[in-house]
Amino acid sequence: MFSKKADEKEVERPVGQSSASFSDAPIHSGDRMRQTAANLIGLYYHQLTEGCGEKDCTNEFCASSPRFCLRDIDKNVAAAKALELFRCKNPLCNHLSLKGKVIQSVVSPTSGGKAESASSCISTGKQKLDMQMSGTSGGAALASCTTSSSFSSAGKKTEKQRKLDSVTEKYVNDVIGSCQSEGSWRTLIRLIGSMFYNPELLMNSFLKEPTEALTKEDIRSMEVDEDKDQDDQEGMVPAEGAESEEDTDNEETDMLYGLKDGDGGIAPTKPAPSQHEGVTLDLESVRRVFGRLCLLPDTDFQSAFVNGLLNLSKTLETDLQAFNVLMANPNYINIFLIVMEIPSLDSIEFLESATPYFCKAFRLLPISCQAQLVRIWSTYPADRLRSMVRSIQQLITVRIISTSWTRSNIVNDDEPIAGAAKLMKVLYYASIVGGCLDAPELVAAEKIQEKETEASIQELMQGAILHEPKERTPPKEDPLARWLGVRPIDCREPLVANEDFVNESLSDALEMDKDYTYYRAESSSKFTFMYHSFLLTTSVKNTGLFFDNRIRMMNERRSAMVQNILIQENLSPTYLRLRIRRDHVIDDALVNLEMIAMDNPQDLKKQLFVEFEGEMGIDEGGVSKEFFQLVVEELFNPDIGMFTYDDETHTFWFNPMSFENDGQFTLIGIVLGLAIYNNVILDIHFPMVVYRKLLGKLGTFEDLKFSHPSLAAGLQDFLRYEGDVADAFEQPFCIGVRDVFGSAHTHNLKDGGDQIIVTNETRKEFVDLYSDFLLNKSVEKQFRAFQRGFQMVTDESPIKMLFHPEEIELLVCGCKQFDFEALESATEYDGGYTKDSQVIRNFWEVIQEFTLEQKRQWLQFTTGSDRVPIGGLSKLRLIIARNGSDSDRLPTSHTCFNVLLLPEYRTKEKLLERLLKAITYSKGFGML
16 A cells, blocks of 8 residues: 555554654644643643632632632542643632643644643633634634644744645646656655645635625625524523433533534524525535545555544544634534534445544534534435444444343443434434425424413323322433424325334344433433434334333322321222123223223323133233234224215225214224234234324325325326316316215315316316325324324323334234244244244144234233244244143143243144134133
8 A cells, every 4th residue: 555655664653553644734723722722721720729829819719819719629530630720710719820840741743752741832822712702713722722832843834734724626636747757756645644634724725716796795695694593592592401411521512503413402492593694615526526536556555544534533523622613713614514524424444433523523423513504414315314324323233232231231332323313303404304394384284283282281191180280200211303394204205215224233232121211310410312212123112102102001009009198098999800791892991991091091001901701811012912802803893883984995085974973083093002002913904104194294295195096196187287287177176975874065265165166277276185184184093093093102201203104003903914934933932842842843733834814813822822923933932841641632822921822742743733723713711
């Protein structure tokens, strides 16, 4: 490789630094920052331990002051306090005297080996703090902290390079041409090193040329907009009560941006207008430069880039922790844009060293800067954004598979993975913002409806009789989504498919119980993937939801027990108990659940126990499964008329002409919520629009394509008709409907619609109104009751934050793929059976020969449900246990625990006959 033999004799390099890295690098502003910080901390330490020497000093943090509050402290405490005073920008004493002592000597990499004492930086250090407070660029102030003598010893070549304030595409091309003529690439490699060694140089490179075409009116308009943005930002008040995911010790940045770094802290209710909104970087120029470097013959610059990014990342981490660099210079964001354009960022050389450090530094970015990157990257082509996603996914996967994870060393503790997850979140929202978003007026209408629904649920949940109102805990919201003012569900077609963000290796390695603990502990400094659920599989997210539901159940049980102890009466049940007659399932369920909802709706969030009268089954999960199955079969019976069945899509839809009252629809909503809450899969077939509406969306023409495909196809042809639709169809703004008795009626889609003919200009409005009527207005009464029942159980659940509508369907209905080979591989055996036992081999041969309907019957008999859980049949944890020697006994099962008790039948034929009889005639529960 060329970079390994370049410039071996020119300069002395630090140990471990390759020749491709930056032997003649210009003075690094990050080094000056660190030097200044160290000097100032030394001054604070001196002030705390020895004082300024003035007897009348009024500084309470000065040892010379009569008001000094930290006397007799040891050196360790004084050092910690000095660091705290530095972070808080506490003023130094004006009369501070070093008494001829050097507080701290720092050897600058650019000072030629000369040490500088803290005394040389006291005035400029204060100046630096003042300039940072006023938002002034700190480059000049920090540079003044280094004495002129420290530069002089660096030599003429360094002095010349120090004057290079920026790099342009033309400059790089000139250097390439010069290197080609000289036959040596050393100058170009040094240039690459210099750029990445000096963040100040990098962020000011490849800037857009100032436009000369602006008129005076344009300039005035820009000035007015800037003034307005500044006024808006000054008048903005951050909201309270946001959750904190982690603490990055970046308190100054938190105050300046109104939000703690990471996924928590204080967040404004809407994004603040940013003075850095415009992109100053010429991205096309950067790409052309990188592209030309990759095409140079017989040259590999990858080592220079790797070493450069490694050094740059460490500097970025220091800058973001200790200095408000993003406020001091708006071009600082350009560094992250340039890095993400580096070719081969997903190569193993980058993944093993430089990229992890870059992600670690990225984790410290304030959320406002993350939002700015979202807006910039959302303008990228889909292929480019997908390539960036693939690079970071590869980093996560490489670190996952190359590390041995244990219960004490978990994924959450890996800072590069946490930083990569933060970066992936920015790319995820960039994909959403740049994708096909719903119309703003539609989103506004949905938000109004959502507020009305929440108010209704809140009133209902607080309306319990003889119970103290309980403060409702609203589900947590992703801070970046709140800052951007966008929800993932608002985007139908993102630039990058949601599946491309899922990392199965990460999902397999994640300890979800610990991750959920970090999510629940709002004051925890640990990183949690619950705020980055787009990276996880549906199965793992369902595990997180399971923990959330179980903890909520335990909290409700504990509250009931405390209440019973205090009032010394057993008035509050500790479980949600339902006593059901098998012949009156709907009546008993409706009466029980309605009484509970009226008395205390919070009881719906307790653990469910179902008891069938006259049966001895104890509910450990299996009885509840059968209860849900019976309720669903009854409620979706076409004879009842609550739902209509579509033969084309094989789904149910709300019957707008149903005679049933709201209570029945509320019941099915409660049943759906209870099923998710108690981790039970139902045999329900709704179109996707139902799950979108449950998450707060309104049905549109796009949803009609899946719920009513034939009608949607006709309307699509109507939209594409090339002739005059008014003459060809004479369609007014009204449609035909039938009432419950079959009589035909017309319904105006808008006022006077029967008198208004649809034209080419208004046909889209007609289609939108038609879709709105079918999916929203015609079933508004029924769906509101249904949604109310669902929200009564799940109003505090993180479902909206964790799942897409397609995943909600999986939660309710389970998977559709019956993979019995996976079930056989995952099955465990007990009582003397093994996978090689003859009866076990006969058993699986019989199961594989079953028809699909017989396989579903067997699942129902063994597990209490014929549905496949999320993640496939391998997640069932089936156990087959020996139940005696060969006999005429039928197989039995414990559906609560997925245990099949199988006698050791001698022949395959007998096993088949006994098993078929068991699964065909099984009903009810008994004691063995």
